[in-house]
Amino acid sequence: MRPNDRKYLKSHEWCKVDGDTATLGITDFAVSQLSDLVFLDLPKVGSSVTAGEQFGEVESVKAVSSLYSPVTGEVTAVNDDLPDNLQWLGEDAFEKAWMIKVKFTATSPDLLDAGAYEENCKAEE
Secondary structure, three states, X not given: OXXXXXXXXXXXXXXXXXXXXXXXXXXXXXXXXXXXXXXXXXXXXXXEEOOOOEEEEEEEOOOEEEEEOOEEEEEEEEOXXXXXXXXXXXXXXXXXXXXXXXXXXXEOOOOEOHHHHHHHHHHHO
């Protein structure tokens, strides 16, 4: 079971809310589907993100996948070490491999709790 302290998009991004800040990343399911990650493109601090729209890309030897934001707001922090340590996504997708932090003003209406996300993953297997 994925952590219950965050919400998920069907496109396999997660967000963990703490006050008006949301920490974003991708799930272990996404990492397992992509396998062999080779590149990660994240926005810069000060950039704006919009719920449901692309905020970056992750590339594997198989494909390039867009990353979609579960929230709308301004990027306040970026995990600058992650692009050089993509193995963290496979080791600890929910903590060490966070991608960005956003001071958010709105969340996507499509967010799922952990149970609903589990069902979504089972349907994709």
